[in-house]
Amino acid sequence: VRAALLDLDPLWNELFPAEQARIVQLLVERVDVTMDSLSIRLRTEGLAGLAADLNQRQDARSAA
Numbered sequence: 001v002r003a004a005l006l007d008l009d010p011l012w013n014e015l016f017p018a019e020q021a022r023i024v025q026l027l028v029e030r031v032d033v034t035m036d037s038l039s040i041r042l043r044t045e046g047l048a049g050l051a052a053d054l055n056q057r058q059d060a061r062s063a064a
Contacts, residue, residue: 005047007054026050
């Protein structure tokens with residue numbers, strides 16, 4: 001999963017805003033902000049789905 005997220009970093013700015021929003025919705029379950037803290041709860045199933053999607057795209061690029 002870590003490798004897939006690192007692969008995402010260089011192309012984040014190349015994505016359309018709608019694609020960025022889709023990825024954030026897949027990854028983030030909840031954000032809590034207080035005066036003293038910030039808590040972000042991630043969706044573990046979203047991480048796995050995103051990693052699988054990124055791996056499929058990388059495999060498709062390698063095959064081309």
